[in-house]
Amino acid sequence: MNLRYFIDRPVLSGVISVVIVLMGVIAIFSLPVEQYPDIAPPTINVWATYPGANAETVQKAVIVPLEEAINGVEDMTYMTSTASNTGDASINVYFKQGANADMAAVNVQNRVNGALSQLPAEATKTGVTTEKQQNAELMTFALYSPDNRYDQTFLNNYVKINVEPRLKRISGVGKVQLFGSNYSMRLWLKPDRMAQYHLIPDDVSAVLARQNIEAATGSFGQNYDGASEYTMKYRGRLSTPEEFGELVLKSLPGGEVLRLKDVADIELGDEFYNYSSEVDGHPAAMVMINQKGGSNASATINEIHEVLDGLGKDLPAGAEFVVLTDTNKFLYASIKSVIRTLLEAILLVVVVVYVFLQDIKSTLIPTISIFVSIIGTFAVMSLIGFSINLLTLFALVLAIGTVVDDAIVVVEAVQAKFDDGYRSPVLAADDAMKGVSSAILTSTIIFMAVFIPVAMMGGTSGAFYSQFGITMAVAVGISAINAFTLSPALCALLLRPYTDENGNPKDNFAARFRKAFNAVFDRFISRYVRGVLYFMHHRNMLWGTVAGSIVLLVVFMGLTKTGLIPDEDTGSVMVSMNTKPGTSMAQNKKVMERLDSKLDSIAEIEHSGAVAGFSFSGSGSSQAMYFISLRDWAERDGKGQSVDDVISEIYAGASDIPDATVFAMSPPMIAGYGMGNGFELYIQDKTGGDVYKFKDEADRFVEALSKRPEIGEVYSAFATDYPQYWVDIDAAACERVGVSPVDALSTLSGYYTGQYVSDFNRFSKLFHVTMQAPAEYRVSPESLNNMYMRTSDGSMAPLSQFVKLTKTNGPSDLTRFNLFNAISISGSPAPGYSSGQAIEAIAETADAELSSNYTYEFEGLSREESKSGNNATMIFALCLVLIYLILCALYESVFIPFAVLLSVPCGLLGSFVFAYFFNLENNIYMQTGLIMIIGLLAKTAILITEFAGKRREEGMSLPKAAYCAAKARFRPILMTVLSMVVGLVPLMMAHGVGANGSRSLATGVIGGMIFGTLALLFLVPALFIVFQHLQEKVLPKRIKTVK
Secondary structure, eight states: OOTHHHHSOHHHHHHHHHHHHHHHHHHHHHSOBOSSOOOSOOEEEEEEEOTTOOHHHHIIIIIHHHHHHHTTOTTEEEEEEEEETTSEEEEEEEEOTTOOHHHHHHHHHHHHHHHGGGSOHHHHHHOOEEEEOOOOEEEEEEEEOTTSOSOHHHHHHHIIIIIHHHHHTSTTEEEEEESSOOEEEEEEEOHHHHHHTTOOHHHHHHHHHHHSOOOOOOEESTTOTTOOOEEOOOOOSOOSHHHHHTOEEEEOGGGOEEEGGGTEEEEEEESOOSOEEEETTEEEEEEEEEEOTTSOHHHHHHHHHHHHHHHHTTSOTTOEEEEEEEHHHHHHHHHHHHHHHHHHHHHHHHHHHHHHHOOHHHHHHHHHHHHHHHHHHHHHHHHTTOOBOHHHHHHHHHHHHHHHHHHHHHHHHHHHHHHTTOOOHHHHHHHHHHHHHHHHHHHHHHHHHTHHHHHHOOHHHHHHHHHHHHHHHHHHHHHHHHHHTHHHHHHHHHOOOSBOTTSOBOOSHHHHHHHHHHHHHHHHHHHHHHHHHHHHHOHHHHHHHHHHHHHHHHHHHHHSOBOSSOOOOOSEEEEEEEEOTTOOHHHHHHHHHHHHHHHHTOTTEEEEEEEEEEETTEEEEEEEEEEEEEOOGGGGOSTTOSHHHHHHHHHHHHTTOTTEEEEEEOOOSSTTSOSSSSEEEEEEETTOOOHHHHHHHHHHHHHHHHTSTTEEEEEOOOOSOEEEEEEEEOHHHHHHTTOOHHHHHHHHHHHHTOEEEEEEEETTEEEEEEEEOOGGGSSSGGGGGGOEEEOTTSOEEEGGGTEEEEEEEEOSEEEEETTEEEEEEEEEEOTTOOHHHHHHHHHHHHHHHOOTTEEEEEEHHHHHHHHSTTHHHHHHHHHHHHHHHHHHHHHTOSSTHHHHHTTHHHHHHHHHHHHHHTTOOBOHHHHHHHHHHHHHHHHHHHHHHHHHHHHHHTTOOHHHHHHHHHHHHHHHHHHHHHHHHHHHHHHHTOOSTTHHHHHHHHHHHHHHHHHHHHHHHHHHHHHHHHHHHHHHHHSOOOOOOOO
16 A cells, blocks of 8 residues: 555544553553563462371372372473471472463362372371462461450461451452461370270270261151151261260260260360460461462452451451562552653653754654554553553653654655655655655564564563563554554645745744754764774775674673562561470460561561561471561661562571571562572482481581572571471280280370361351360370370380380471472572572582582572573574575665674673673663664664665765665664663663662663664664675675666
């Protein structure tokens, strides 16, 4: 279709743009809003519990059979597992990026079902759970009692009964996790009373199985004429401590009966006493909420707040909700910052365009192009399933300086026609479009093509690149559509020559400003063309500059720090605390009180919630985890108030607590990649050797890492000195009294482990009945003297006759990585060093310190970063190759594309130079900017080669064609580049929320555009002469004769 069609139909052109904008506006209100897209690989969690078992027993009896069954499931990448002394078994199965999470869960569940027969009955009785891990954490909140009126048992179950069901019905909520246990009917069996009546725990279990049951009892009168029908109702399961107390255990002489209350204390208590939660030192029930994939994070969090506000009105007096972490805080603050930057960039770009065009109407056309392109992009984002997130918003900020490019080229070309004497705006617009349309189309195709290899990449890096790149490509594509439709139509409608009908210059402010600006600019152009001629005449300087830029690019790439994602101040901190092995929950709480007092003294902390019995490294009575929320960024914008400063204060305070080992870090920037934003790795024992030697090897490795300057904090919580007892059963002694070792172990388990033996209904829910001896009967090994088992003749004998205890030490948790025993190590880079440098230090230390029987594997973001080291180089190479091939096709030449491509290394050099001197990392943000620079520099260079090529076809000499192209395209190129650079200055100068990512992105692009533009302005004309001459020499082409 002839472009004159749109010039003659401005209403149609306007309608096209209005439709694009309307679709974009509609999409804005329907697009999900989130911090980052859900790019973590699918993860399936398998969880089981073996009550009373230690870590080694859990690993051998539960973990190993399940892992053997799961291993090799379709699309699996790796697997980790943890067995703890609390009897918990957890297996995380990680899958390839892009794998279907639902199918992965089904496949894992099928494998688990096949292994259930190999598990202990106690483990299968409590159930083996398989579920998708919901990666994105939305919020952590707590129900707490500021005046200590309620205990944790009440608060936990209030949340379980009244709060959790309502939260689960919110459409965007994927998982609600309560750090605590449910109600349980606790049967505290008194061993002395049990022995008095010749009872053992199995007798109580049998009574519950017979009497605490549900039954269908039918009805009277059914199907009988003349009889009324009555349904019989069995009372079914018991529900109160009093009802359980009336259970009949056995008959006694004299017609009396022995009831459960005669040998046990019965209460409504906790199912487990492994965890304890508090907020600011007060009892609390802590809840973490995860997002359902594909939902709107912002809207979901707002709905959660609405639900909590509604439920808060009905809370019992003395109980309150408190929010500890809320990703909306960082999300809103970050998006607000980016949107502010977006508006600032638009304003600055408009100012730059006005300075060059010196006319309000001329400036209005590129401004309209900005809004049409940016808003229209949201419509395409909605169609392809993208969300409004920091990546896509950053892409739109960068796109501002790019989308204005095409409109600038059109307006500048029309103005050039006016300068050539055109009086008709329609003819000027028509002829101008004939001259620039092919350049616009070519440059747009080139720019969009840069992101094709990016969109095809897999993994986390590929997800980042594609979200960013495709968003930019769409915006540039829409700007090209606008340049072919609305921009020329508006030029024909709005623009007029700068002279009157007699050819005399107009006398107004715009004319005077234009005259003054052009006078200065003409002198600038004259100096520029002298520089161009210098490179044309000094080929050694030309090739020396190209070669030097490539060499320096390699040097600065090696000097620049590497990373994956820049850390940000998210307003929250996570602290893992470990006390000495063997510490009880009560002793652990005393240590936590000391740490609480230290946290209270840090002014930047708003709330701190703690969970005793759980940490980064596992679970156990000697561990604890803190969720700390900081005050708003506006309240801590001074020096020494950032999240890193708070973490330093936490370390300083914890150093006065000798019994505590503390590790603090910010949450991970991408949900689903570990617990914190530091590095995580596993040391693996490939031989399955002695765990104590393995521990020594890991300790030596940690010590070696701690001496590296790149490593800040590094620790491993794995310990083998947890006090334990070996249990041996004297089989001979058992045989002498007519019992088996199984009987002895069953009695021991019944009194010590806390067995799940039945169920009961209450508060419209189903809870477990748990059987155990009271705590005072289980204080020391000597308590075995007071625990009795029944012999074959009905007499009672103390367990100490059959059970031999041997004091030993052992681990609290056992970890495996891909079926091998493993030890987890966590840490963070030292101040001034990047995560990439820390990973390199770990690799070097491992090569030097680890013996041949041991190896290591990274986990989480560290694993992604370690694997994506060569991705950037490969992507850049693919982009350059693709640009070269497209240019070959467009120019029908294998030589001329080099005139465009050889300016790119200078641009990349500028990015690395700026990153190095501004002490920034070469991370994903910077790399996405580099990809854009490749496309943008190629896009801009085409303006010169396209113009020069046409002049050469018209018969101009090569030097003159290159000279004329450089002079004619200098103004639009400079205008485009300044628009891009000035538009990114607010992003480069960002501070506060999300500033690290903004600076990484903008600084690299600004440096690349400055260096790259200087290179293409001075080098491309000379390179065009070289390669056009080579082209004509190899493939002679007919040149028109200039008349």
